[in-house]
Amino acid sequence: MTFTREGFQWTPTTGLQQGLPCEAVIQPPEIIEKPRQVFDVLIIGAGYTGLTAARDLTTAGFKTLMLESRDRVGGRTWTSHVDGYPFEMGGTWVHWFQPHVYRELSRYGMKSELVHCPDYSKKKNHFTFVTKHGRRDMSHEEEQELTARALGKFVDIDGNRGKTVMPFPFNSGWNKVILKFAHMSVADRVEQIKHQLSEEERHAIEAVVLVCSGGTRENSAFLDFLRWWAASNHDYETFMDSVMVFKLKCGQSAFALKFLHESLQTGNLSYSFNTVVSHVDSSGDSAEVRTNDGRQFFAKRIISTIPLNVLTKVHFNPPLDPSKVEASTLKHVNQCVKVHAEVKDPEMRSWSGITYPNNKLLLGAGDGTTPSGNTHIVFFGCEQNHLQPDENVEETLQAIKEFTPMDVERLVFHNWSKDEFAEGAWVWYRPGMEVKYLDALRRRQGGVLFANSDWAEGGWRSFIDGAIQSGTEAALIIKDELQPKKLNSRI
Numbered sequence: 275m276t277f278t279r280e281g282f283q284w285t286p287t288t289g290l291q292q293g294l295p296c297e298a299v300i301q302p303p304e305i306i307e308k309p310r311q312v313f314d315v316l317i318i319g320a321g322y323t324g325l326t327a328a329r330d331l332t333t334a335g336f337k338t339l340m341l342e343s344r345d346r347v348g349g350r351t352w353t354s355h356v357d358g359y360p361f362e363m364g365g366t367w368v369h370w371f372q373p374h375v376y377r378e379l380s381r382y383g384m385k386s387e388l389v390h391c392p393d394y395s396k397k398k399n400h401f402t403f404v405t406k407h408g409r410r411d412m413s414h415e416e417e418q419e420l421t422a423r424a425l426g427k428f429v430d431i432d433g434n435r436g437k438t439v440m441p442f443p444f445n446s447g448w449n450k451v452i453l454k455f456a457h458m459s460v461a462d463r464v465e466q467i468k469h470q471l472s473e474e475e476r477h478a479i480e481a482v483v484l485v486c487s488g489g490t491r492e493n494s495a496f497l498d499f500l501r502w503w504a505a506s507n508h509d510y511e512t513f514m515d516s517v518m519v520f521k522l523k524c525g526q527s528a529f530a531l532k533f534l535h536e537s538l539q540t541g542n543l544s545y546s547f548n549t550v551v552s553h554v555d556s557s558g559d560s561a562e563v564r565t566n567d568g569r570q571f572f573a574k575r576i577i578s579t580i581p582l583n584v585l586t587k588v589h590f591n592p593p594l595d596p597s598k599v600e601a602s603t604l605k606h607v608n609q610c611v612k613v614h615a616e617v618k619d620p621e622m623r624s625w626s627g628i629t630y631p632n633n634k635l636l637l638g639a640g641d642g643t644t645p646s647g648n649t650h651i652v653f654f655g656c657e658q659n660h661l662q663p664d665e666n667v668e669e670t671l672q673a674i675k676e677f678t679p680m681d682v683e684r685l686v687f688h689n690w691s692k693d694e695f696a697e698g699a700w701v702w703y704r705p706g707m708e709v710k711y712l713d714a715l716r717r718r719q720g721g722v723l724f725a726n727s728d729w730a731e732g733g734w735r736s737f738i739d740g741a742i743q744s745g746t747e748a749a750l751i752i753k754d755e756l757q758p759k760k761l762n763s764r765i
Contacts, residue, residue, distance in 0.1 A: 275295040275296070275297055275355060276295070276296065276297075276299040276301060277293045277294060277295055277296065277299070278293060278294055278295075278296040278298070278299050278344070278345055278346050278352070278354075279292070279293050279345060280293070280294065280296075280344070280345075280346075280352075280363075280688055280693075281293065281294035281296075281354055281363055281686070281687065281688040282294070282663070282664050282685075282686070282687055282688070282689070283356065283684065283685065283686050284667050284684065284685040284686075285683065285684050285685075286683070289667075290664065290667055292664075294354035294356065294363075294686065294688075295354055295355055295356060296346055296352060296353065296354050296355075296527060297353070297355065297525075297527050297528065297531070298346040298347045298348050298352050298353070298527035298530060298531060299345050299346045300345070300346060300347060300534075300545070300547050303345065303546070303547040303548055304545065304546040304547065304549075305543075305544055305545055305546075306339065306544040306545070306546060307544065308544075309569070309571065310572075311337070311572075312560050312572045312573060312574065313337050313338060313339045313544070313571070313572065313573040313574070314331070314336040314337045314338060314573065314574050314575065314752075314756055315327075315331050315336055315337075315338045315339070315573055315574065315575045315576070315577060315752055315756075316338075316339045316340075316341065316561070316563055316571055316572075316573035316575075316576050316577070317338060317339070317340045317341070317576075317577045317579065318341055318551050318554075318563070318576065318577065318578045318579060318580055318588075319340075319341075319342060319343075319349060319578070319579030319580060320340055320342035320344070320346075320347045320348070320349065320534070320545070320547070321347075321348060321349020321350060321351065321579060321741060322348070322349065322351060322365075322530065322533075322727070322738055322741035322742050322745065323349075323577075323579040323725050323726055323727060323741040323742070323744045323745040323748075324340060324342070324349075324577070324579045324745060325347060325530055325533035325534055325537075325745065326378075326533060326741070326742045326744075326745030326746055326749070327577050327579075327725065327745040327746075327748050327749040327752075328340050328533070328534075328537045328543055328745075329533045329534075329536050329537045330745070330746060330749035330750070330753070331542075331749050331752065331753065332536075332537040332540040332542035332543045333536065333537070333540055333542075334749075334753050334757075335540075335542065336542060336752070336753070336756065337542050337544075338537070338542055338543050338544070339543075339544045339545065339546075339571055339573065340543065340544070340545040340546075341545070341546050341549045341551055341563065341565065341571070342545070342546070342547045342548075342549060343548070343549065343550045343551070343695045344547065344548070344695060345547050345548050346527075346547070347527070347530045347531065347533075347534055348364070348526065348527055348530045349364075349579075349581075349696075349741075350364040350365060350581070350690070350696055350699060350700065351363075351364040351365035351366075351526045351527075351530065351738060351741075352364060352526065352527050352530075352688075353525030353526050353527035353528070354686060355525065356684070356686055357644065357645060357646065358644075358645045359616075359642065359644040359645060359650065360523070360524070360525035361614045361650070361686045362521065362525065362526055363612070363686075363687070363688040364526075364612075364688070364690070364699065364700075365526060365700065365737070365738045366521050366526065367391075367516070367517055367518050367519060367520055367521050368388070368520060368521065368522070368738060368739070369515055369516040369519075369520055371505070371506070371507070371512065371515075371516055372516065372734050372737060372738070372739035373739070374732070374734075374739045374740075374742040374743045374746065375737075375738055375739045375742060378529070378532075378533075378742060379529070382529070382532040384522065384524070384529060384532070387522045387523050387524050387528075387529075388520050388521075388522065388523075389520065389521060389522070389523045390519060390520060391518070391519055391520070391521055391639075391641050391642070392414075392519060392624075392626075392639070392640070393623050393624055393640065394414055394624045395623075395624060396620065396621045396622070396623045396624035396625075396640075397621040397624070398619070398621045398622050398623075398624055398625045399413075399414065399624035399625070400412065400413060400414070400624075400625065401413070401414055401416070401417035401625075401626050401627055401628075402625070402626075402627030402628075402629075402677055402678050403417070403474070403477075403478075403627065403628055404627065404628065404629040404630070404633070404676065404677065405473070405474070405477045405629075405630060405631075406631065406632055407473060414626070417626070418510075418511075418514075420474060420475065420478055421478050421482060421510070422510035422511075423475065424471065424474075424475035424476075424478040424479045424482075425478075425479060425482065425503075425510055425513075426510065427467055427470050427471060427475065427479075428463060428464075428467065428479045428483070428499075429499070429500060429503045429508070431455060431500075432451075434508075435503075435508050436500055436503055436504060436508055437504075437508045439451050439452055439455075439500075440452055440500050440501070440503075440504045441504070442504070442733075443501050443502075443504035443505035443732075443733025443734075444731060444732045444733045447709075452497070452500075453709065455496055455497055455500065456497055456705070456706060456708065456709045457705045457706040457709075458495070458496040458497070458705055459491065459492050459493065459494060459495065459496060459705045460480070460483050460484070460487065460491050460492075460494045460495075460496055460499070461491035461492045462496065462705070463496045464476060464479060464480065464491070477628070477630050477631070478628070480630060480631070481628045481630040481631075481636045481637060482628075482637075483499055484630075484636060484656045484658060485610075485636050485637045485654045485656065486498075486499060486502065486517070486702070487499070487607060487608060487656065487702040488607065488608030488609050488610035488611075488656045488657060488698070488699050488700070488702060489607030489608060489609065489656060489657045489658070489702055489704075490607070490656070490657050490658040491658065493607045493657070493704050493705075494607055494702055494704075494705075495702065495703045495704055495705045495706075495707065495708065496705070497703070497705075497708055498702050498703055498708070498736075501733060501735070502517070504733060505732075505733030505734055518639070521641075526738075549565050549566075549567070549569075550565060550566040550567075551563055551564070551565055551566075551580075551588055552564050552565060552566050552588065552589065553588065553589045553590075553591070554576060554578065554588060554589070554590050554591070554722060555590075555591040556576060556590075556591070556592070556719065556720045556721045556722045557591055557592060557720075560572045560573060560574055560721075561573055561574070561575070561576045561721045561722065563576065574721065574756060575721050575722075575723065575752050575755070575756065576721060576722040576723065577722075577723050577724075577725050577745075577748050577749075577752070578722055578723070578724050578725070579725055579726050579744075579745070580726070581695070581696050581697075581698075581701075581726060581728055582601060582602055582605065582606055582701060582715065582726070582728040582729070583602065583605045583606060583696065583697040583698045584602075584694070584695060584696060584697050585598060585602040586599055586602045586603060590719070590722070592719065592720070594719070595714050595717065595719065597710075597711055597714030597715075598711075598714055598715060598724075600711070601707065601710075601711035601714070601715055604704065604707065605697070605698065606698060606701045606702055606703055606704070606707070606728065607657060607698075607702050607703070607704055608657075608698045608699045608700055608701060608702045609656065609657040609660060609690070609691045609698055609699070610654065610655070610656060610690060610698075610699035610700070611634075611635065611653075611654065611655030611656065611660070611661045611663065611687075611689075611691075612652065612653070612654055612687060612688070612690075612699075613635065613652075613653045613654075613655075613663050613670060613674070613685060613686075613687045614641075614650060614651070614652055614653075614684075614685065614686040614687060615638075615650070615651045615652075615653060615674055615680070615682050615684070615685055616644055616648045616649070616650055616682070616683045616684035616685075616686075617648060617649045617650075617651055617680045617681060617682055617683065618648055618681040618682075618683050619648070619649055619680060619681065620643065620647050620648065620649055621649075622640055622649040622651060622680060623640040623642075623643055623649045624640060625638075625639075625640050625649075625651070625678070626638060626639035626640060627639075627677045627678065629676050629677055631658070631659070632659075633659070633673055633676045633677075634655055634659050634660070634661035634669070634670075634673040635653045635654065635655045635661065635670075635673040635674065635676070635677075636654055636655055636656060637653065637654045638651050638652070638653040638654075638674070638677050639651065639652060648683060651674075651680075653673075653674060655673070660691075661673060662689065662691070662692075663685070663687050663689065664687075664689050664692075667685065670685065671685075700727070700736040700737070701727065701728040701729075701735065701736040702736065712729055715728070715729040716729050716731070718751075723748045723751060723752070725744040725745055725747070725748035726741070726744055727740035727741035727744055729744075730743050730744040731743065731744070731747065
């Protein structure tokens with residue numbers, strides 16, 4: 275298998291090494307037979323948004339060029355198979371409640387690839403809860419009851435667990451009452467209900483929500499969590515099932531490659547990887563895109579899937595809308611730390627835990643069994659008490675062992691905070707950002723459409739589902755604009 279230059283692996287024998295095996299690395303890295311032609315569409319980015327748009331446009335007959343800065347497809351979602359086991363570096367979990375994902379899994383015959391991550395059949399079948407007040411082990415039933423009760427209080431802004439105020443996750447502004455909460459942070463909401471919460475409930479809320487936001491209590495918008503909750507049918511069990519239970523046993527990269535391969539089979543897709551876009555000029559009859567290596571490409575339409583936090587790294591002419599610039603400069607907050615540990619204890623498969631607020635990792639959970647019989651545990655941290663695992667492996671190992679003693683044989687991770695093409699993980703807005711910037715981020719500028727899960731229209735914004743939805747919608751707009759109009763005929 276080929277290696278991507280991204281990601282890190284550590285073992286006690288090899289030490290820290292950069293670069294991971296990844297089937298999503300594309301060979302050859304470029305196929306452009308006619309680089310001087312005016313393409314119908316040029317897509318910037320080969321994440322799920324770009325891949326979906328490319329698939330839909332090429333299958334409709336449009337000559338499409340896709341430019342990608344990385345050496346692989348997937349964007350903020352990719353898999354590394356290490357010694358036969360798939361470690362997910364970014365987006366992982368999916369659910370049939372996410373309609374765009376499930377449609378594509380059905381299309382590609384991959385529904386049977388869904389696997390259930392939790393396994394409560396091993397001896398160490400408990401949850402460890404470590405707070406500043408001490409350490410406590412409890413059953414998973416107790417853990418779920420505690421977390422469900424706590425989050426129920428957190429979202430209960432209307433006496434109906436948010437269902438009255440936000441019945442439609444895809445249209446959070448449907449009820450103007452929601453505007454009362456638009457500028458509220460997670461810290462603000464916890465303060466608002468503090469007299470209803472036990473210490474354990476407060477720690478549970480903050481740890482779970484910060485794993486979702488990747489930010490801090492103060493900079494993470496409460497409204498984003500309400501939307502995740504509403505998308506999960508305002509139900510705790512569905513929420514957990516949707517965000518951390520079902521994944522693909524083949525790995526996300528295998529799914530992403532299905533989109534690319536279908537596009538290539540049409541003969542309408544050209545592409546270039548390891549190609550960094552520097553300029554987009556849509557002031558003329560056809561749009562021009564320039565790259566860091568001095569090349570120029572032309573197209574009738576552009577789809578930019580550049581993530582929010584790095585949008586201003588590309589020069590646009592006409593200039594980007596000031597609101598887009600302001601939002602990208604402000605940035606969303608998610609600086610998620612995701613570290614995979616291979617642990618030499620098969621009985622840890624049934625374990626999970628939270629350490630909050632004093633540890634640099636918040637949550638850990640058994641997520642699989644490697645071919646060697648070891649347990650795969652995935653750990654999460656956030657911007658609050660931030661960890662840079664590639665800078666200090668010993669600190670990372672210490673953070674893992676703060677949960678419970680364990681013998682770590684391998685670490686696998688990618689540092690999204692340092693990723694030059696993302697500067698963060700999935701989107702989570704600051705208080706007030708959604709109501710101030712969302713419409714502007716979605717707005718096209720002439721021949722340039724902006725499509726990304728960071729501002730997707732659906733309830734699953736920030737998820738793989740939102741990325742697929744955004745690519746689908748952008749492709750549909752362009753197909754409608756560029757397809758020859760059929761003349762009405764009378765018989």
